[in-house]
Amino acid sequence: MGEFPTDLQHFFVAGISYKKSDSAVRSRFAISNDQYEQILHAAKSRGITELFVLSTCNRTEIYGVARDIEQLVSLICEATGQSADEFRNFAYLLRGEDATQHLFEVAAGLDSQILGDYEIVGQIKLAVKFSKERSGIGPFIERLFNQVLQTSKLIKNNTALSSGTVSVSFAAIQYLKEQVPDVADKTVLLIGTGKIGRNTCKNLIDYLGCQNITLINRTHEKAEELARELNIEALHSSHLNQALAQADIIVVAANAPEPIVSAAHLTGSHNQWIIDLSIPNNVHTDVASLPGKQLLNVDELSRMKDENLLKRQAEVPKALQIIADQTAEFLEWCRMRRQLAVLRVVKLKLEEIHTSTLTTNPELQQWVYNTTLASSDDAASRIQKVLNTMAAKMRVKNQRGCHYLEAINDFIAFGAN
Known part of the structure; x- marks a missing residue:
């Protein structure tokens, strides 16, 4: 296998996102940490020394310096066991300046389902950190990553693109506020106490006034820790079925490989609102067909427009100008x-x-x-x-x-x- 220079013309991104694929498709290409390890190991054996993988509820992308883009497509599809042809049906394949522009726009929140979503910056940091700790980041991506972070910070500090709270989890809060009568008095079950679950829980309390909240997490100690912090209740996962039957509002922010909530769990006749913030989906789609059950996933939530959207749209030209200035600096390097x-x-x-x-x-x-x-x-x-x-x-x-x-x-x- 011939060597290739570590330069702009050998920098690629191959990815799928909410723009051309639904959550079911994205679920099949979502990358776990074990799969990420597998990708890094396989990449090194093929002479690819610089890459990182960004896998969120809205996208799965692999950025890397490679001989050609097909190397990156193969790494994603081999790790997930999915068809490369299917991936290409939904994918965007970018090279050189187009690939760098894409990363700058993703980090700025310009490519997010909810415009200006700033949570993506933290996800990019974690993705690069994971690769760097395993010797997957070299001088080219290191420099690009630092320029991207600087740009994202400039946009956040000098524009109103990320004004207000614009994450998917907060969109769920807005939905509950608008659709659920007397929401503060409802019984809430929150499954999963990772970053998204934690943020959602705090928003339930701070914005909706909910107090009757029960937490369940795969690692019970983490649920107990958050419950003590917020003065709410935590149950062991063995009580999941009972908690599901009793709750008025069910928020699922877990990271299970398959659905953990299905129609069989929700046999009661009372109204229930079920929100699935997980990718892959952790609530089976059969729940939506039950009478009295309202199911929303991340795709549906992301299409909801909040009152700050027009204001943020007006800031897009300013953000793009900052990106243009910063990309010019990187291209000069x-x-x-x-x-x-x-x-x-x-x-x-x-x-x-x-x-x-x-x-x-x-x-x-x-x-x-x-x-x-x-x-x-x-x-x-x-x-x-x-x-x-x-x-x-x-x-x-x-x-x-x-x-x-x-x-x-x-x-x-x-x-x-």
């Missing part, structure tokens, strides 16, 4: 990095020409011994002059092949003068 690589190669070639000429030309070698004009110091000075001239020309116009030939001619010319 890429250009300078490429030029330095070319200059290093040219320098080695000129040194080789100098040494080769002395070795193969006895008359010139004797002349060198008798003059200071062709001393090693003078040769180094001539080479540096040539490189300086070449670098100046490359800054004006990118014609690396032409400048390479010019550099050799300049070196010879300097020696003749």
Whole structure:
């Protein structure tokens, strides 16, 4: 397998998102930590040393420096056991500047289902951290990642794109407020106390005034810890069926590979509102067909428009201008990095020409011994002059092949003068 340079033209992103795929499709391509480990291991065996995977409820994306984009598609599909052809049916495959632009827009919340959703920044940080801890991040992605974080911060501080609370979990709170009569008095069951579950629980209390909340988590100690903090109740998972039957509102923010709530659990006749914030979906779709049961998943919640949407839309041009300024800075770094690589190669070639000429030309070698004009110091000075001239020309116009030939001619010319 041939090597490939770590540069912009070998940087790709292959992904699917809510734009072309529903939650059921995205569930099949969602990446767990074990699968992430598998991807990193397989990538290294194929010569891919820089990549990270972003897998959220709205998207699964793999960013990497590779020989071609099909390498990244294969890594995702092999890890998930899904068809590459199906993936391509829903996927976007981007390269170079288009791939970097996409990452900047994702991190800014411009590509989120709910415009301006700032939670994605934390998810990108975790994704890169996971890869970096396993030696999956190199200089190129490290620099890009830092520029992306800086850009996201500038947008948050200098625009109103993320004004208000715009996460999917808060959209669930808005839905309950609008649709559930006397919501503060309802019995709430929240399954899953990870970041999304924790945020949702606090919003239930702070914004809706709910107090009759019961937590259930796979690791009971985590549920107990949050329950103590918020002065609510936690039950062991063995009580799940009973809690499901009794609750008025059920919020599922777990991370199970298959549905943990189905129609068989909800046989009561009273009205229940069930919100599934999980990807893969943790509430079976058969629940929606039950009388008196209202089921919403992340796709439906994300389509709900909140009162801040128009304000945030007006901020999009400002955010895009900040991204343009920052991407220009990153692309300049890429250009300078490429030029330095070319200059290093040219320098080695000129040194080789100098040494080769002395070795193969006895008359010139004797002349060198008798003059200071062709001393090693003078040769180094001539080479540096040539490189300086070449670098100046490359800054004006990118014609690396032409400048390479010019550099050799300049070196010879300097020696003749």
